[in-house]
Amino acid sequence: MQFRLLGAMEIFAAGRRIPIGSRKERLVLAVLLLEANRWVPIGRLVELAWTEEVPESARRTVQSLISRLRARLRMIDQALNIEREGACYRLTVDRASVDVHRFRDLLAAARDADDNTAAALYSEALSLWRGDGLTHEVAAEHLREELAELRLRAIEDQMDAELRLGRHRSVVGRLSALASAYPYRQRITGQLMLALHREGRSDEALECYRRMKNRLMEEVGLDPAEELIQLELAILRADPSLVAQPSSLDLAGVASLPPMQLPADIVSFSGREEHVKHLDALLPDDGAPPVATLVAIAGTAGIGKTTLAVHWAHRVRDRFPDGQLYVNLRGYGLANTVEAADALRGFLDALHVPSQQIPTDTDQAAAQFRSVLAHRRVLILLDNARDAEQVRPLLPGGGRCLVIVTSRRQMSGLVATEGARLLRLALFTTHEAYELLARRIDRERLQADPAAVEALITACGRLPLALAIAAARSAVQHEFPLRAIADQLKAGLAAFDCGDAATCLRTVFSWSYGALSEPAARLFRMLSLYPGAHFTPAAAASLTGARLQDAQAQLAELADMHLIDEYRPGRFTVHDLLRTYATELAEAVDPSVDRRAAARRALEHYLHSAHDAAQLLSPHRDPIVLPPVLPGVHLEPFADHDEALSWFMAQHDALLAAVHLAIKLALDAHVWQLAWSLADYLDRQGHWKDQLSCQRLAVEAAERSGHPLGRAAAFRNLARAHLRLTQYDDAHHHYSAALDVYAAEHDVVGQAHTYGNLSAVHVLQEDHHAALHCALQSLQLFERAGHRAGMARALNATGWYQLHLGDYDLAIDSCTRALELHLEIDDRHGQANTYDSLGLAHRYLGNYAEATACYQRSIDLYRCLGDRYNEADTLTHLGENLLASGDRSGADQVWRSALRILEDLGHPDAAKLRRRPPLSGGSQ
Incomplete structure (x- = not known):
């Protein structure tokens, strides 16, 4: 057992951190530990536990807290017990297990020792502190001040010994x-x-x-x-x-x-608090070996691996009295890589092994190194390692040393065979990025223009090295506004060149790129042509035209070098600055014809994959005919609706970017076909503004390419977006334009669809007679074409308008016929629409229970289909039904659920829902 009070309060048992309970429980336990093995009157517990006015119930509270603590401690260790005698309590523990008492004992021993021993004892005592003060759980300020002063005197005594x-x-x-x-x-x-x-x-x-x-x-x-x-x-x-x-x-x-080879600590170190805590946890107490003897810190170029490793090594160096060893293995850089034999010779020399006794054979030198370290406690920092093979000869054999390795590779070999703890560094958070700048740039300058600071952080992509370069540039160009510096950095990687190879981004990136195989290097360059931030193996294989299994191997190589990030299984992304570097490389290395062919294959991947996914989202939607897939293009495999929807959501930005890529490549047919494939997804997820911009481009592209039916489809999808945004006149205009095109092309099914769409516009404009007329025309045209899915939708629309005109029996008949057809063809979206209509019919007839059942079935279907707007719309209808049945509380609950969705979608209906009486009096 280890009890820690010198810093945040912690309990460790068998190297595992144990939760302690409420703040008051921790507070009382801290006092008992400070007075370990001594009887503590309950009055003193109360005095030390409350800084505020002591409540009358304080004694009873302490008794209750001790009872809970006693139970908790016995669960950890049966030998632990809080005894009571009269109004006093005592916790019996080994003094060495409580860091405060161990600290005091070590100081007492140091005062009676010779200077060499005293210096080591002071170092050991001070290493127990994990902060500058006693745990904040102890309310008594004088105790904290007393121990803080004792710590400071110990530091002064230690310095005297060192100076002597x-x-x-x-x-x-x-x-x-x-x-x-x-x-x-x-x-x-x-x-x-x-x-x-x-x-x-x-x-x-x-x-x-x-x-x-x-x-x-x-x-x-x-x-x-x-x-x-x-x-x-x-x-x-x-x-x-x-x-x-x-x-x-x-x-x-x-x-x-002892050797003390660590490079200088970074004075302005910031960020990485969680990583520092993770590393701290590897050293549970000064008397035991580290929890892990090997830590690999991995991450992309410029992510701050060395900075973190050196900073933490300085933080804990006092726990390694036999010294600290450091070597830059130069796995990536301009200089030659340091061979293991050379590193071993340097280490053994630092450990005072006579040069004539150091073997020239690498294996023998490694064995001697392990022997020398067998009974020592040394911290070893192996910086910038090339791979696991370069590191292995430099590892000690015992468990008292701690080795930190930094590398651009993931070092999975060390994890698998040596049990290394892997610590992968991600980009800074926005807050961490700001703090790095604030430590190097005058805060007043930052606070004077927050927008410029945000632009600076964005230009650096939250990459620590880029931020450090930006801070240096702002220091040199102190008279420049931060906005001007941010604009410079947006211009390209040249702005991140400080004249020093070690801190020039392009050079630092090149060291990783230069270690790639040729196929992986080509894929990295081609990724700059990819129309999105996230990609899959199929998309990557399409870029190069390679076999899928070859592309997967190349992606693994890039991920291992941290040139890309596999943020989810089979989902990759590349940092903006690395993408800029890849763009420079592609333009310098790859002919324009090859780059255009790669971009075309990427576009084909998106078009055909999106079309397949759209068919799974809406299996009864009339498909469009695409040209055959180009050689070398790989499509995403979708098993079902959910996988298709998940892919759409993950690739949302990339798909919209693909539309613009098609325009750039002058592939107009691809533009409107991609827009068609995206339409149902964008509509159901509430991305109506994206739908507007996408379908406007589709209308123009279909007209340029001379494809009237593609233009009509784009008109309909454009009108649907206007309809969702309650822009009814615009919706009517574009549906009418689509109807004209379909009529000119003698497309009966297209006309039928568009009449159905126009009926929805009419009903929203509260012209139910016109709506019913259009619905009946739609039904007639679908019947003439034998289009069963269209007939089902038209029947449901007819029933809906009949309801609003008071023909309830006719409405139920129409909707029931629609539901039967939707069930036959397994159209779940059509079923959801029709259950919503039947819910309203039953509500009007006063059959509230039947209405609730229909609405709930509709909501479940919409939710499964990912149709968020219609889910919210039907929740609103359910609330109206519950209110009509007298269940005001139930209505209020479902309306709140609907409101959350509508607010998330930014839909105008949210304002109308807020004005409903049950919602107006509650919190939102």
């Missing part, structure tokens, strides 16, 4: 940070002055003294302590006593000083 050992070089950086954090701690200032003086930086040491003296005089009216005054004089005189004496250097130990 002559380790001023290794502590000067930490002392500088401490002096900034605690500007009034004169002891720390004195330690920093001594370390700087020994480093030959006496001017800086004296400046530290002057700053402290001025600060004390101006703010508290005091002179520095006598010890600090004497230290300044000694530095001015270059007093020999300030030089570290050979006797204090522990010369026998200098030869075995």
Whole structure:
């Protein structure tokens, strides 16, 4: 068991974090742990648990909390028990299992030890702190202040020991940070002055003294302590006593000083809080080995792998008293890759193995490395690894060391064979991106133009390296408005070149691209031609014309290099800046004829896949005839309606972009055919504005290509979007235009469909007689053509208008005949429409239970079909029926469900629904 109070309160059992319960339970437990093995009066528990006015029930509350805690602790460990004697309680635990007591015990041991041992003990004690203060669960401020002061004194004692050992070089950086954090701690200032003086930086040491003296005089009216005054004089005189004496250097130990090879920490590190917590969890306590001995941090170029690894390594380095080893393996970059043998030689030399004893054979050197580390606790950072094979010889054999590997590859081999914990880095969130900029750009400058900051973040695609470059550019061009800098970055990758290969995006990307096989490299270039942000293996194979299994292997290679991201099984995306890089490559490498052929195949993939999906969404819709699929084009396999709808939703943006790609390629037939294939999906999901723009393009394209029936279909779909948006005059105009085209082409079925559409416009304009007339004309034309699906829809429409004209018996007869036809041909959308009509008929006849059953059946069908607008519309009808039956509460509930959908769709009917009396008095 491990109880942690030095930071956020945590309990660990067998390396697993245990939930503790309510805040008050954690608070009482924290007090009992602070007083471990001692009797605590209930009054003191109350005193330490409440900062606010203590309620009269406080004692009873504490008794109840202890009862619950006792049960919780026994579930974790039967030996754990909270005892009671009179009005006192005691929790008996091993002091070493409570970090506060272990901290105090280590400090006590350090005070009686020699400097070498003391330095290690102080380091071990301070590593127990996971924040600057005692857990916030403890309400008593004086306890938190007492422990915070004890921690600070321990740091000062540790620094004294390190300075006595002559380790001023290794502590000067930490002392500088401490002096900034605690500007009034004169002891720390004195330690920093001594370390700087020994480093030959006496001017800086004296400046530290002057700053402290001025600060004390101006703010508290005091002179520095006598010890600090004497230290300044000694530095001015270059007093020999300030030089570290050979006797204090522990010369026998200098030869075995642990390696401290970590690169400098990033002062402006920000973001990655969850990842840091995940890494922290690998080190449950200082006395046990790490939970995982190997961590692989993977991600695309510029995502911040090294930054995170170095920052966290500095954060936990005190837990590895035998040192830290670092090597840049240069798996990707301009320089030659570091071979395992060279890295091993460097590590063994840092661990003080005589050079003549280091084997030249890689396997023998690896074995010696494992032997040297067998009983040591070392942190090893293997940066920028090429692959698992480069890493394996550098892994220790024991469980006391921790290895961090960073790589652009996913390192699945290390996960599979070495049990590595994989930590994949994603793009920054918008908040993290803002914080990175705020740490490097004046916040006032950011706050002055939030829109420009948003544009800056968008231009960088939330990629950490790109954001860092943007921040650097804004610092250099401080007089430029942020908006101008954002516009520069939008112009292309050239704007992300700072003149340094290590931070030039195009160069950094090229290191990943250069490691690809030729087929994968070609696919990466072709992805720049893809008309959307998300793609599937079938779409990728269509781009290159490759076999599907070959494309899948190439996608796996790109994903392994983090040049694309498989965000769901079989669903991929590519970052905008990487896509820009791919565009540059394609234009430089691939002939225009090849690029056009690839774009054409991608368009064919979308057109034929969308047509197949549309047929599954509306199996009784009259299909259009497409040309044969081009060679090399692969289609999406859809098993059923749900898969088709899911694909439409995932590819929504790409499909709309494909319409524009077809226009760019002057493939007008593809434009109106794609628009036709999208029409039912866009309508049912409420994307009516997308429908408007899409179908307008389709009307123009069908006219250019001389395809009158395609133009008529686009007119009808355009009119349907206007109808959904309650723009009835526009809807009537476009339906009439479609009717004229169908009549000129002698298309009976087209005319029948359009008369049915016009009837819907008339009824919304409250002209039920005109609506019934159009419905009957539609029915007559469908009967002449023998079109059973059309007959069913026309019969349902006829029944609906008969209802509104008061002919209830005729209406039920028409709707019943419609339902029978819809059931025969298994038209679920038609069934849903007809059940809605029958629901209204039963409501008018006062058969509220039958009406509710019909409405519910209609709603279930619409929901399965993904028709959100009609689901909301029928919910509204159900609410009217429930209200008429006297169930006001039920009506209010279903209307709220309908309102949520309509608001999500941005439909004008939402405003009408809000005005209904049951909704007007409640919260929305």
